[in-house]
Amino acid sequence: MLRKLFSRAVSASQRWRTRSDGTLAVAPGLGMELVGSGTLYALVALLVPAFFLLYGLNAFPLRDNNEGLYAEIAREMLATGQYIIPHLNGVPYIEKPPLLYWLIALSMSVFGPTPFAARLVSAVSMLALCGGLFVFCRRHGNARAGCCASVAVASAFPVALVAHVVLFDPLLTALLGGALLCFLHGYLARSRKAHLAYFFLLALAVLEKGGVALMLAWGSAGVFLLFMHDRSGWRYLFDRTGLALLLLVAAWWHVAAAWQQDGFSRFYFVNEHLLRFLGQRLPDDYHHGPIWFYLPRLLFMLLPWTPFLLLLVRPIGAPDPANRTIVRFCQAAVLFPLVFFSLSQAKADYYMLVSVPALALWLAVEATGRLAGSDRGLALCWGMSAAFAVVMLVAASRAGQHELGLVEVAMLSLAYAAFATVGARLFRSLQSLHARELALLGVAVLGAPVLALVLRAVDARAGRDSSIYVARIILEHPQPERAVFIYRDFEDVFSTLPFYLGRTVPVIDSASRDLQFGCRAAPAATCLSPGEFLRLREKQPVAVAVKASRANEFLALVGERGWQAEWVADKIVFFDSR
Template sequence: MNELYRNKRLAWTLLIVFIVALLFALGARTLVPPDEGRYAEMAREMFASGDWITTRLNGIKYFEKPPLQTWMNALTFELFGLGEWQARLWTGLCGLFGVLLTGYAGRRVFGERVGFYAALVLGSCFYWVACSQIDSLDMGVSGMMTLALCALLIAQRDDAPPSEQRNWMLACWAGMALSMLAKGLIGIVLPGAVLVVYTVAARDWKIWTRLHIGKGLLLFFVIGAPWFVLVGLKNPEQPHFFFIHEHFERFLLKEHHREAAWWIFFALLAAGSVPWLGVLVQSLVLGARGEGAKQFRPRLMALVWVAVIVLFFTKSNSKLPGYILPVFPGVALLVANYLDAGTRRSRMLTAGLTALLGVALLVTVPNMLELAKHPGETALYAAYQPWVLAAGLVMLIGGALALLTARQMQRDLTVLALAIAGFAGTELMLSGFEPIAQARAGTTMLPALARAGALDPKTKVFSVGIYEQSLTFYLNRTVTLVDYWDEFTFGLQQQPELSIPTIPAWIEVWRRDAAQGVHDVAIIRPELVAGLQAAGVPLRVVAGDSRRTVIVNH
C-alpha cells in the first residue's frame, strides 16, 4: 500500500469523487452575508444592466475591488440562471483549479509521489476547502496566484527546456495579471516581493534572466490594463479611490477598523492547515534546507511565498481572515515534500492531532447552543449539532485509521486517510450550516416580502439603518438606502440622489406615499420600530426576527 500514488484508477476515482462532492456542495447553503450576498448581487446587477465596465452594488458605484469575480459570476448567471450554486461556481472552480495545478506542479518539479501528496494536502486543507465553497474574492485571487506560483516553479526547474520555460513563464505573467483583476495590486506586488526575497536568500541572481520580462510585461498589460483604462475613462473618480484609498490607505491607516492582533495570520495558518498541523512546522523548516546541487531551489521558493504573504499582511493595518488564503498551495507543496521524506513519528503525530481535533469537536457539540447570540436562534444551533457531531466522528475515525496505518509503515494510506478525513469533515460542517445561514441572510422573510409586494419593481422598498447584503439578491432588485453609508460612502458621494440620508427625511416620503395610497415596504432595524410607532408613523409589521423587521405603510 506504499505505491498508491502509482495507481491511476485510484487517482482518477479520487479526482472524480472530489469534483462531484465539491461542486454538489456549492448549492447546499443560502448565501451568507456580507460577502456572499454582496458579490452575488454585484454580478446580478451587472448581468441585468449589461454594463460590464462600471461595477455597482445596490445600483451605486462600487469600486473597492476589480471586476474579475463579478464578471465570472455574471457570466455564470447568463449561462445557468440565478442561484446559490451559480454564485459560488467561480470560487469552486478556482479551488479545484488550485488543487489540480498544485498537484501537477508537485509532480513536475519534485516527483510523482510529491505531486500526489500535494493534491491530497491542498484538497483537504480546512481553509482551502471552506473558501472553495464561499462566494468571496479570496478564492478567486488565490486560484490566480496559484497559477503564478506553480507556473514559476515549473518554468524555473533546472531541467526545463527553453520552450517550456518560456511558455510557463508567460502563464506566470498571465496569473499575475488575472490576480490583479481579481483583487488589485497585490497580484503583482506579492509575487514581485517573493522573487526579490528568494533572489537574496538563494543568491540566484540569474533567475532574472529567465523571467522573459519583455514578453511577460506585454502579456500582463494586455490582460490587466484594459479594464482599468476603460473604467477610469468612464468614471474619472475611480483611479484615485481604487489605487490610493483601497490600497495604500487601507494598508497604512486604521480608518477601516479591520485591525487585529499581530499573530492572527499565524494562528489562521495553523488552523487552516488542518489536518496537516502535525507536520506544518517541520515542512516549513524543510523549505529552508539545502536542495543539493540545484541552481533553482523550488522548496525555498515555496517557503518564501508563504513567508512573504504572511508577513506582508501581518504588517498591514487591515487584517481580514481571507488574506492568508493564497499561501496554502505553497504550504501544500512543502507539506507534501515533508510527507515524502519525513519520519514515521511525524506522520503519527499528525494522525494523533487529527483524532484529538475530532474529540474536541465531539466535546463542543453539547455546548453549541451557547453560540446563539440572537433571541430565538437556539433551535438553529441545535439543528447544526448533528453535523458537527458527524464531522467530529469523521475526524476521529480518520485520525485513528491514519495512526494505525502510520504504525504499520503504510505511508500512502496514512496520507490518504488524513486527506479524506479533512475534506469530509469540512464539507459536513459547511453543509450543516444552512439553518444558521438562512437566519443570517433573512430568507425566511421572503414570503412576507412577496405578499407585501416587494418583488414588484414598481413598489418602493426602503432599507432603513441597515443593508441586507444577501436578502437584496434574493429580492432580485435594488432597494433605497436610508441613513446607511458604510461601504457605500464613496459611491453615494458621487450619486447622493440614490439614497435618503436621514430617517426624518424618509418619514416624510413614507407618510406622503401612505396618504396618496402608494404602497411602500421597508426593511428596518428592529429597535427603530417602537420609536416610529410612538411618533405616529403609519406602519404595519408584516414579519420580523431578532435581526430585522419588515413593515409596510398600509
C-alpha cells in the same frame, strides 16, 4: 480495474528502498515518473478535492456579509449590462477590480441567480489550483507529493469553508498560486512558455484583486531568488514581453474605469491600496490586529493537517536539486505574504489563504519523503492530525447546541491525547507504502462528514444570517407590488435582500460604509434622506426592512400608527396599512 491499479501500486511500492539518511530512493530500473504518475494518484488528486470544494454549494442561502455584496454586484451586471463600473444596489462600487464579478455573472447566465452559481467561481478556481499542484509535481517527478498537496489544500477545513463563500480570496489564491507554479516550472525547466503563462495569470490576478497581487507575486519570487543566490534569475521578473502582456491584459480596465467614473483614480489607487495598507483608508471598515495576527490563523487554516508542520522543525532534506529548489520556493511563498500582511494595518482572517498552497506543497514534499521508512515524527504527526479530524467531527455534530463546558472540554482533550497516541502507534505498524498512503488519505476522509454537518448548521442559521426569509415575506404579501426600502443598515444586515428580490432596494438615511462612495458619486434613487422617503410614502404603499434594534428609531421617524410588522429573527418588515 481498481483492484488491478491497487495491486500495481502495492507491487511498485515494494521496489522502493530507503537511504541511510531516511530519504527515498528508487530501485534500479524504476523511475519516479513511472511510480508517481499512475492513474490512481490522478483520480485521488481530482476526486477528493472535487468533493470538498463542490459539495453543498447550494446548501445554504447567501449570507448578509461580503458574500451578499459581491453576488448582488454580479447580478446587477447581468441585469443592466454595465460591465466596466461595478454597481452595488444601483450605485458605483469600485473598491475591487471586476474579474470576480464577471465570472460570477457568467456563471449566473448559465445556472441562474442562485447561491450555487455565485459560489461556483470560488470552488472551481480552488479545484483548478489543486489540479495545478498535481500536474506541476508530476512533471517534476513526484506525483505522490502532488497528490498529497492537492488533497491537503482541499480538505483543510477552513479552506473548504472559504471556498464555499463568495469572496475574492479563493480566486486570488488560485490565480496567484497558478502564476507562481508557472514561474517555478519556467525556472526549473527553462521554459519560455511557462514564464509567459506566469505573466498572464498574474495579469488576471491584478484584474481580480488589484495591485496586491503584484506585490505578492513579485515579492515571493524575489525572496526565492535571494534564497537561491541567483542574480541571473531576476531577468524572469522583468521580461519585456511578459511585462507587455501583463499591461495588455490588466491595464485596459483601469484606464476605462478612470475614464468613465469620476474620482476613480483617487479612491481606487490611493484610498484602496496605499491608505488601506497604512491603516488610513476611509471609511475604516476593516479589521485591525497585532503584528503576530496571522501566525495563529495560518496554523488554523491548515487544520486538520497543522501537526505536519512539526516535520519542518527537523526536515530530512531533499537530495534531489529540483526538490531543494521547490522547497526554497515554498518557503519564500509562505514567508513574503506572512510578512507583507503582518505589516499591513488592514487585516482579515482569510488573507493568508494565499500561502496555503505553498505550505501544503512544502509539507507534501517533506511527508512523502518519509513514507518509506519507519519515521516516528511522521507517525506522531499523522496521529495528531487524525485526532484533530475526530475532534472536529465531534464539535461539528454539536453545532447549534449548547456550548461545551469545562468538563466536556477536559474529556475531549484527554480523548484527543489518547487517540493521537494510539494513532501514532497504528501508523508505525503499517508495513507497506501503500497502506501509509491510504492512512494519509484517511485524514481527509474523516473531514467529509465534518463539512456536511457544518453546512447543515449554517443553513439552520439562515433566518439570522441571510435576508432570504425577509424577501419571502415581502414577495408573499397580499400586495407584493409595494415599494420596498431598507432603513439605514445594508451590509451585514440586508445585503442579500436586493439579490433575493431581484431588484435594487433604496436605503433610507444610509449608514452603509460600502455604499458611501456610490451614494456620493451617483445617489440616483438608491440613497434617500428621511424627508425623501416620507414624501414617497405619501404616493404609494411601502414595505421597510428594519433591524430589530432600530425599530423604535424608525417608528419615531415615521410615526407608530398605521404599520404592520412581521419578524424574522432580529429583522422586521414594516408594512404600512394601506
